[in-house]
Amino acid sequence: DVKVTQSSRYLVKRTGEKVFLECVQDMDHENMFWYRQDPGLGLRLIYFSYDVKMKEKGDIPEGYSVSREKKERFSLILESASTNQTSMYLCASSLLRGQTGELFFGEGSRLTVL
């Protein structure tokens, strides 16, 4: 089974701190994604990557950056966390040319910024 693992299930950080959210997938998928999910707003795409060192902005990239140095790992970085970045963050991966185009999601990382 495909496994997408997010490093922390729950994090509490202070305003202004630098925050790293790590995501690792074990199925050699080319595509990786970061979403955030907020009540009433559904899932919103922050960034995605279709290759090592490649990244593309999603719908809400402001205040975030990403890093993809290895194929299996995709990191989301909050350079200076703010309270409005309190949210559930979901990582996903998929094959570049998969027959189903299926996304595989991790369990999520719930970030609270105080």
Added chain:
Amino acid sequence: DAKTTQPTSMDCAEGRAANLPCNHSTISGNEYVYWYRQIHSQGPQYIIHGLKNNETNEMASLIITEDRKSSTLILPHATLRDTAVYYCIVRVGGSNYKLTFGKGTLLTVNP
């Protein structure tokens, strides 16, 4: 990608079929219809997808109208564990793609 419209919430009795509608009237000829669901406190899970033919797998059936402007996800015998938010998404086929999720439909299966 085409926009989709789903009801905010629906109820279904346990053991009965759950029929979840989705409108995608601006869908293009090369856009697929995808369905995902998200059980509380978990990441979304793929259910099924289709282009223009009806599809069935072990989880559900997908019925797409002939004009492709709407579709229905059918859970043939809903159980309490099917209570979740169901997302209908359309996207262009191909290799480099992203999925844009809307707000989905909260399906509550009642005993």
